[in-house]
Amino acid sequence: MRPADHLPDILDHAWSLLVRGGADRKSPVHTPVVCSVDNEGLPHARVMVLRKAHRADGTLRFHTDARSPKVAQLDGRAVVVLAYHAAEQVQLRISGTARVLTEGEPVDGIWNQSTLFARRCYLAENAPGTPLPGPSSGLPAWIEGQQPTAEQIGPARANFATLWISVTSIDWLHLANSGHRRALFRAGDGWAGAWVAP
Ligand SMILES: Cc1cc2nc3c(=O)[nH]c(=O)nc-3n(C[C@H](O)[C@H](O)[C@H](O)COP(=O)(O)O)c2cc1C
Known part of the structure; x- marks a missing residue:
């Protein structure tokens, strides 16, 4: 059920979906689409x-x-994060500014708290997207199907990066037969929000 037609409640709802998305792997907001543009202006x-x-x-x-x-x-660039929560019938389009951090705290702490299995993918020998001579996970053969030890995972740390998005706007769209609703919230106007045509 969607919140009442009250902008502060809608903003609370949008953030509650995001917070749950970060904490609950069963939430559809756990796996949003992150969009970027390369130096040639091509979208990804x-x-x-x-x-x-x-x-x-x-x-x-x-x-x-x-x-x-x-x-x-x-x-350092503009980014859009797109999520659709089918059960809630809510689309979230989040705009923000991205920052990639690879060193120091809190990156070290996040790395150390990740499971060894989660850290294993950073042992991949080649950068993502590198052409391969055949089908492969990209992991070294010695670690395929195994959990690395704390010692074995050490070199993978250099390949680990955290991406932080500072949210500058939230576009919340709810679809319903009884009447769609769309609200746009911007940091620039103190997150007061405004109704827009769905
Ligand atoms: C369910 C799912 C979750 C994913 N999670 C991540 C992730 O957390 N980080 C990541 O870098 N790639 C993740 N990927 C892989 C990316 O979608 C993408 O294929 C890969 O990172 C290469 O992206 P790039 O060429 O744009 O850098 C995930 C893919 C799927 C299907």
């Missing part, structure tokens, strides 16, 4: 796992391989 989109949404500081956190093409496309 990919699914990423939303690791954490912090309402208090207005940020979303994702993890990625520091060698992946998206890092250069995103760092």
Whole structure:
């Protein structure tokens, strides 16, 4: 059920979906599409796992391989994050500014708290997108199908990056036979929000 036609409640609803998306792997908001534009102006989109949404500081956190093409496309640039929650019939279009952090706290803490299995993908020998001579996970043969030890995972740390999105606007769209609703919230107007045509 959607919130009442009251902008502060709609903003609360949008953030509650994001916060839940960061915490609950069963939420459809856990795997939004993150969109970027490369230096030639070409658009790119990919699914990423939303690791954490912090309402208090207005940020979303994702993890990625520091060698992946998206890092250069995103760092310091405008970004759109798109999620659709089918059960709630809500589309969220989040605009923001991206920042990629690879060193220091809190990146070290996040790395150390990740499971060894989660950290294993950062052992991949080549950057994501590198052509391969045949089908392969990209992982070294010695770690295929195994959990690395804390010692074995050490070199993978250099490939780990965190992506932080500072949210600048939230476009909330609810579809319903009884009447669609759409509201746009912007940091620039103090998140007061405004109704817009769906
Ligand atoms: C369900 C799902 C979750 C994914 N989560 C991530 C993620 O958290 N981080 C990431 O870098 N790529 C993730 N990917 C892979 C990306 O969609 C993408 O294929 C890859 O990162 C290469 O993107 P790029 O070439 O735009 O850098 C995920 C893919 C799927 C299908």
